[in-house]
Amino acid sequence: MLGETMIKPEGELKVSFGYQCSSDRVDSCEASSGYEILPDLRRNSSFSCLSGAALSANATLANTNICNGLIGEEILPSWDSPNSFRKVPSSPRLDILSSSLQSSMSNLSCSPSTPESDSYLMKSMSPTSRGEGFLNSMEVQVAGGAAGEDRVQAVCSEENGWLYCAIYDGFNGRDAADFLAGTLYETIVFYFNSLDWESNQESINASKGLNIDGSRPFIKDDSNIENISKDASSTEVEMSTDSFRHGVLDSLQRALSQAENDFLYMVEQEMEDRPDLVSVGSCVLVVLLHGNDLYTLNLGDSRAVLATLGDGDFMNGSERLKAIQLTESHTVDDEIERTRVLCDHPDDPMSIVAGKVKGKLKVTRAFGVGYLKKKKLNDALMGILQVRNLISPPYVSTQPSLSLRRISKSDRFVIVASDGLFDFFTNDEAVKLVHSFILSNPSGDPSKFLLEQLVVKAANCAGFSMEELMNIPAGRRRKYHDDVTVIVVILGTNQRTTKASTCV
Numbered sequence: 001m002l003g004e005t006m007i008k009p010e011g012e013l014k015v016s017f018g019y020q021c022s023s024d025r026v027d028s029c030e031a032s033s034g035y036e037i038l039p040d041l042r043r044n045s046s047f048s049c050l051s052g053a054a055l056s057a058n059a060t061l062a063n064t065n066i067c068n069g070l071i072g073e074e075i076l077p078s079w080d081s082p083n084s085f086r087k088v089p090s091s092p093r094l095d096i097l098s099s100s101l102q103s104s105m106s107n108l109s110c111s112p113s114t115p116e117s118d119s120y121l122m123k124s125m126s127p128t129s130r131g132e133g134f135l136n137s138m139e140v141q142v143a144g145g146a147a148g149e150d151r152v153q154a155v156c157s158e159e160n161g162w163l164y165c166a167i168y169d170g171f172n173g174r175d176a177a178d179f180l181a182g183t184l185y186e187t188i189v190f191y192f193n194s195l196d197w198e199s200n201q202e203s204i205n206a207s208k209g210l211n212i213d214g215s216r217p218f219i220k221d222d223s224n225i226e227n228i229s230k231d232a233s234s235t236e237v238e239m240s241t242d243s244f245r246h247g248v249l250d251s252l253q254r255a256l257s258q259a260e261n262d263f264l265y266m267v268e269q270e271m272e273d274r275p276d277l278v279s280v281g282s283c284v285l286v287v288l289l290h291g292n293d294l295y296t297l298n299l300g301d302s303r304a305v306l307a308t309l310g311d312g313d314f315m316n317g318s319e320r321l322k323a324i325q326l327t328e329s330h331t332v333d334d335e336i337e338r339t340r341v342l343c344d345h346p347d348d349p350m351s352i353v354a355g356k357v358k359g360k361l362k363v364t365r366a367f368g369v370g371y372l373k374k375k376k377l378n379d380a381l382m383g384i385l386q387v388r389n390l391i392s393p394p395y396v397s398t399q400p401s402l403s404l405r406r407i408s409k410s411d412r413f414v415i416v417a418s419d420g421l422f423d424f425f426t427n428d429e430a431v432k433l434v435h436s437f438i439l440s441n442p443s444g445d446p447s448k449f450l451l452e453q454l455v456v457k458a459a460n461c462a463g464f465s466m467e468e469l470m471n472i473p474a475g476r477r478r479k480y481h482d483d484v485t486v487i488v489v490i491l492g493t494n495q496r497t498t499k500a501s502t503c504v
Contacts, residue, residue, distance in 0.1 A: 046292050046407045047163055052154065052487040053447040054147035055455070057420070059475030060174045144181060148474065148483035149174045150418055151181040151282075162290045164188075167302050167485050168367075169283040169418040176282035176368035179263050184286075187259050191251040245293060249402045252286060252297045256367070260398045264370050264377070271380045278377040279385070281361075281369035284400070285327065287416050289489065292407045294414070297400045298327040299365045301419040307431040309410040321412055321435050323427035328401040330365035332356060337364045341395070348391040357395050358387050365397040372396045407491060413438075413446075414489045420482030421450065424457045434488055447486040454484060 143154040149170035156163045164185065170177030267277045283300025296304050304326040309319050332338050332352055341364055345351040353359035358372060370377035371387060373394035378387050415421075415430055425433070433453055434446045441449075458481040459469040469480060 046161070046491060047289055048490050048492055050154065050156075050163070050165070050487060050489045051445045051447040052143070052152065052485070053445065053451050054145065054150055054152060054485040055420075055451050055481075055483070056148035056150070056474050057478040057481050057483050058148035059473070060149055146174075146181075147485060149177055150420075150483040150485040151177040152485050152487070153181060153185060154487065155185060162288070163489065165287045165289075165416050165487050165489065167283075167285045167416060167418050167487070169285075169300065169302050169420075169483070169485070171281055171283075171366075172369070173276060173280040175277060175280045176263065179266075180259065180282055180284060180367065183262070184255065184259050184284075188252060188255040188286075191255045191258075192248070194251075245295075245404055248288070248290070248293075248295055249297075249404065252288070252295065253400060253402060256284065256297065256299070256400055257398065260367055263368055264374070267368075267370050267377065271377065275380040275382070278371040278380050279369060281366045281396075283363060283418070284367050285416065285418075287414065287489075289407070289414075294326070294405045294407055296326050296403045296405075299330060299367055299398065299400050300363045301329045301331050301422075303327050303329070303415075303417060303419070303422060303427070305415045305417075305427045305430060306405065307412045307415070307435060308408075309412065321431055323431040325427055326403055326405060326414075330397075330401070331362050332364060333362075334364075340364070345392050345395065348389070350389060351395060358390070360387060361396060363396070365399065365401075367398065369396050373398075409492075411491050413491055415450075416487040416489065417450075418483065418485045420484035421454060421486055423482060424454050424461075425450075438490075446488045450486050450488075451484060454481065 141156045141158075143152075145152055151168040151170065151174075153166045154164070166180075166184065168177040168180040168184075267280075271278055283302050284298060285300075285302035285304065286295075286297040287304050288295040294306075298304070306324045306326055307321040308324055310322050328334075328337075330337050332341070332355055338352065341351055341357060351358065356362050357364055361369060361372065371381055372378070372390075373396060375390055375393060378390050378393075381387075413434060415434060417430075421430065430450065433450060437444060437446050437449045455466055455469060459466045462469060462480045464480075469477070472480070
């Protein structure tokens, strides 16, 4: 993966990256699923390339001292200094005193993405002492970067045919997104490696496709989705496969819960010096493509949107794609989420005020924001910043929506983006833009193109030219658009992205 960054004089940041699977071998074969894949990726891979781009609108402070400064100084170096480049060791370790693991563990292994300044730059990375297990590989390609309060990661193994993408859309500060970028991927790997992938899960819940709390994971209702719940008469092979998939979803959920506990514990330790940390939070979107299985985990309002070809979706000899949203939007604007919050707090008539949870937050599920989850964290705030009448916390949930979809030969690409993109485009509009761009620009960068179109639309809405809008400094420009991060993953084996895009 290659990357380029351009900083304008006003200080606004744009970053982009591109990656394609190896195309050294021209011979291809048909996989059992019915679409072509490269010989060396025959068993697992169902993607060919990806591109990503990000645009900042928020002005952010320098890296903080959270976690004794290690995340800012060791894990995520110099993200606010584009002229400063520093390579991070392949697998740095961060000692985290976890409130939930004090009796059994004293540290977690944290191997974040490897940013060089604000650019996305892929590099080879050898994981530390990992046993045989899911997501293990002798070599992976890692990208990471920042735009405003957004953080993004992409980790790819062509060897084993998997791709991990994550967008952390921070708010009220960058600390929660920084923490996720520095810890979540390795925490997920830790939980994956604790699973037994060779034998069937013996748990009754696992065989029925249940979450660790006994509830069912969110599985999108679509004919191409493989429901992990199976009838008792299913074959042993099917049960083993289902248990594997359940284990993946379970591990994603456990890892997120662990990260939340660790983050809030550290907030408690540091809130005397930095009370603002109790209000810092982040939306979370993780997309994991393993073989033909596409897993998603989300908190908040970032989205993963699949572009697929429906039956008979051809017009004048060309295909017409439809958009399928793979994630749920956790905001008070969603009737289901709004009803859930109200039902969870029957004794609090002020649980939603002015279209926000406790009058503070539009998203109903998020990472961090401890002041809406624990009374003692709310008490750390003073004056108007403090939430009045915190009767029955937590008001913001950390229970993610989980989904699994089986990729088919009809599926073309996936758009993974923070909510800033969807402030201007519907799912269908975004899919149409990407599809038309790919058809007319076989070697172009669809993520960069989406951002260009967003800037044009934002400028038109504000009555500016594109140049006038981009000349407004970050911070003030937040009035016209949000931080926006976009990743487009091309499914199948069409080799397209040959280099990172230049910036808008």
